[in-house]
Amino acid sequence: MPGFRSGRIMTRMYAGVSLAVLAMLSVGASAQDSDPRNATSLNLYGSPGLVDMPTAEVLPDATIAGTFGRLGDTGRTTIYFQITPRMSGSFRYTSLPSSQDGRDDFFDRSFDLRYQLLTEGRYRPSVVLGFSDVIGTGVYSGEYLVATKTVARGLKITGGLGWGRFGGRDPIGSFGTRPDETLELGGIPTYDRWFRGDIAPFGGISYAPNERLRLKLEYSSDLYTREVERGWAEKPSRALNYGLDYMFSDGDGQFSLYHVLGEEVGAQLTFLFNPRTSGIPGGMGPAGVPVAPRAPGAEADLGWTSNATKPAQAKAALFSLLKTEGMTLEGMTLESRRAVVRIANGKFQNEAQAIGRVARAMTRSLPASVETFEIIPVVDGMPTSAIVLSRSDLERLEHEPAADLLPRTQVLDAKGRTPAVDPGIYPRFSWSLGPAVNFSLFDPDSPLRANLDLRASATYRITPSLELAGSVTQKLTGDLDKIERTDESGLPRVRTDTALYAAEGDQTIEYLQLAHYGRPARDLYSRLSIGYLESMYGGASAELLWKPVDSRLAFGAELNYIQKRDYDQLFGFQEMTTTDPISGITREIPEVNGHLSAYYAFDNGFHGQLDVGRYLAGDYGATVSMDREFANGWRVGAYATVTDASAEDFGEGSFDKGIRFTIPIGSLIGIPSRKENDLTIQSLTRDGGARLNVRGRLYEKVRDYHQPDVANTWGTFWR
Incomplete structure (x- = not known):
């Protein structure tokens, strides 16, 4: 057996x-x-x-x-x-x-x-x-x-x-x-x-x-x-x-x-x-500032428009309030009856909660004549949507259920509506240092193998949409290098060479890439990544996503050109070939792979995804995924990949499949946080149906602030 x-x-x-x-x-x-x-x-x-x-x-x-x-x-x-x-x-x-x-x-x-x-x-x-x-x-x-x-x-x-x-x-x-x-x-x-x-x-x-x-x-x-x-x-x-x-x-x-x-x-x-009822929506931290109601008739006062210092004072006040909330005001357009703000949310897992905090801060910092608030959340330099609210509605409905405000809120495409970035916001540098665990499940000789590493990560955001990011690790202990595959693979060993990478990679560059994100047109988002894209492969990855702000449906396309990294996972590359240790057969890894993708947000928090294309080993096929997401950020899902590789070529397990979890840190510690951990349990890691583990894919970045997802978390607007 x-x-x-x-x-x-x-x-x-x-x-x-x-x-x-x-x-x-x-x-x-x-x-x-x-x-x-x-x-x-x-x-x-x-x-x-x-x-x-x-x-x-x-x-x-x-x-x-x-x-x-x-x-x-x-x-x-x-x-x-x-x-x-x-x-x-x-x-x-x-x-x-x-x-x-x-x-x-x-x-x-x-x-x-x-x-x-x-x-x-x-x-x-x-x-x-x-x-x-x-x-x-x-x-x-x-x-x-x-x-x-x-x-x-x-x-x-x-x-x-x-x-x-x-x-x-x-x-x-x-x-x-x-x-x-x-x-x-x-x-x-x-x-x-x-x-x-x-x-x-x-x-x-x-x-x-x-x-x-x-x-x-x-x-x-x-x-x-x-x-x-x-x-x-x-x-x-x-x-x-x-x-x-x-x-x-x-x-x-x-x-x-x-x-x-x-x-x-x-x-x-x-x-x-039960992730559906886990934690407290929005966390246990302090509530945001309350709405500041205007005095009767104050909305008619336009005298401030002739005072050149008033717009700067209003922006400074709003910047200070949002900084206290853990968000950044990157830019603002202020008119007599309308204000448009560009926001970077680095704290709140529930997007509607972030929008609610911004809206209330605007009532306390902007002139009384400003009636229309337009809030544009920006992710990696991409304006994701424009959430339009009436100040009068905020004043009138503050003590009513958030559901009463949702029908009066517009979610529009932000293309062409976004204020420019203020000077001094970029470039920006951030870093982190901490332990990391890499593991492999269901190895034939040992159901669990793992390495404990020390990881240092850094991001240098050159402009709002251009970042240089990387991560290096030092192995502390572990046995991933002991993984053995005792059966022959009928495919290039694009993932089952894990032991070779683990054996030579005590100090590694996990990834080091330059990535650019953009909005080439209405409903369109783009990504281009170049560098050491993951632990086993480097090269270039390009992606284009079509996702209207009010649509449950999205389509994407990704094309990758890859080169196999040296086993020590430093700066070198090696030949795009693998030799099976059982049969001695040498197989070539194709340099180009990619997928066409379709995404759909069903009711009750279910998200479906279909990817069709060419995988790392050169096999063609499709991956079907279904995840259930909860308002607190938890996700539970499963996927299966079937390609033209036969069950015999794939080996034990016959085809790739697994279950996965996304665990939001904020729901565990009770403090708002956008950090989360992803855990995937594959029935067995094989070469068939394997994809490039490129960072920054667009759909998960973009959809958070679109109408379907904002509506799902709207209950935290007043939190």
């Missing part, structure tokens, strides 16, 4: 890191039912369930759950996400022990999907249709239809029918022959098995006598056939499994004990977190 070997110690280390991260995320957000005795608990597979068997319960919308369980020598770590109120998905990583016939430890990755067909009513049970190991090796492949009903406070009964893993014991019928071989490469949808083979019943009961304890009893239809055949487990001697949950006092997790298979003892920790 290529790619699944040894490393039980690293499995435990990976699990420990996962638990530490999930424990930190679980602080301060309740994800459970309002009645703790009726709350949903998770089973040993990290999904709503009893012990091994699923239930038809669902967690609150947007809940993230993390579980780490042990059953004998088997470990299961699962990340679960309630994608919508009815649909959920989970990624599970399992370590199975070495077998008696000499087989090494087996590491398995699998994805599950569940959909609630019926919600629970007074007489109607909740009904869920589920798919286990829908993309994987098939070890945990199974489907089920299950119903759950709450019959009394804390008392629930469950019954269901299952196929595959859930159809092993005492089948009551069959839907044909089900393929049962383990997929060597994995990662392929197992649709040829769905609802095929024997069908068997399962069921159980759970009872919570109080808010802390829950007792579980289930009749299991899983015979652990694969584990028994491979010597990973003994044949179950009983059909009944038992469980005990202890709920944490804050409702954000549980500790569980299990008795399974008639002889095995298991335990599990569960952490729950």
Whole structure:
């Protein structure tokens, strides 16, 4: 079984890191039912369930759950996400022990999907249709239809029918022959098995006598056939499994004990977190200055227009107020009835909160006759939009819900409306120094490898739209250089040479690039980046984005010319070839790659993206991404890339896929901040479907201040 070997110690280390991260995320957000005795608990597979068997319960919308369980020598770590109120998905990583016939430890990755067909009513049970190991090796492949009903406070009964893993014991019928071989490469949808083979019943009961304890009893239809055949487990001697949950006092997790298979003892920790309700919108810092209402009739006074010092005084007052708020007034046009300000927001994650602070500061610093406020946020020198507000509306609606002001606010294209930059604002220099962690997951010999580095970063903004930026690192400790790929790649090794870069790069230049951003025309944005673009490649990258300010739809195009960097990641380049260490075959890396992209903002915070083009290894294909974003800046998403590279050429995993998280720092510390951390968990890093990791792509920079996103965060306008 290529790619699944040894490393039980690293499995435990990976699990420990996962638990530490999930424990930190679980602080301060309740994800459970309002009645703790009726709350949903998770089973040993990290999904709503009893012990091994699923239930038809669902967690609150947007809940993230993390579980780490042990059953004998088997470990299961699962990340679960309630994608919508009815649909959920989970990624599970399992370590199975070495077998008696000499087989090494087996590491398995699998994805599950569940959909609630019926919600629970007074007489109607909740009904869920589920798919286990829908993309994987098939070890945990199974489907089920299950119903759950709450019959009394804390008392629930469950019954269901299952196929595959859930159809092993005492089948009551069959839907044909089900393929049962383990997929060597994995990662392929197992649709040829769905609802095929024997069908068997399962069921159980759970009872919570109080808010802390829950007792579980289930009749299991899983015979652990694969584990028994491979010597990973003994044949179950009983059909009944038992469980005990202890709920944490804050409702954000549980500790569980299990008795399974008639002889095995298991335990599990569960952490729950809901990014939808995490933190305080806008942070816990001080509120902005209040609106300064004008005296009756003051708006008619235009005497200030004949005083040459008044505009400068008003600008100075506004500059000072915004500096206190952590923003920069870069320019202003002041007319008798209208003021246009150019703003750089370096503090507030919620864009509407920044706009609200600017608007209120304008009421306190500008002459009373100025009725129309036009606020233009600028990102990397690009005017992103013009938000137009009426001063009278601000005065009249300050103590009303922010939703009352939104229909009276205009969001326009800022092209041709933006004031010039004041002298002395640029050039500007900034720098930072701190630790950095680079990691690799699911290496065949070790599930987690990582380097701890010291990173120094600097940015020299020469003009508003032209910046020179770079980052250097010093390795402190780590084992990324120990990564091994024991299977042959049918593609140029554009990403699987990580160990070579890690081995020679103790002191590295992570990136060093000159980037220019622009607004070539209405609805258009541009980027040109030149230099050492990422750790493995340098060259030039050009991008053009079409994105109207009031549109949910955007289109982009990116073209890259690259050269492969030396393994020491300093200033040199090397030949655009790679040699496979297994086959000895030398392959050429193409110098040109790029994509056409489409973006769409759906309702309820969902953002979709489709990229079609040529990838680093020369393969052609498409990447589909879907992310769910919350008003506090959290994002949870998944992606999949399919190219013309065959599953055999791609290798283990068959195609590139993964899940990703964006964690806004402000939501964790309670202080407004635009800093955020991105975490991507790939099922396995391979060469197929790999893209250039160029910084500064336009869509995420531009859309923040466009109408759809501003409207989503408008509730923080008065914060």
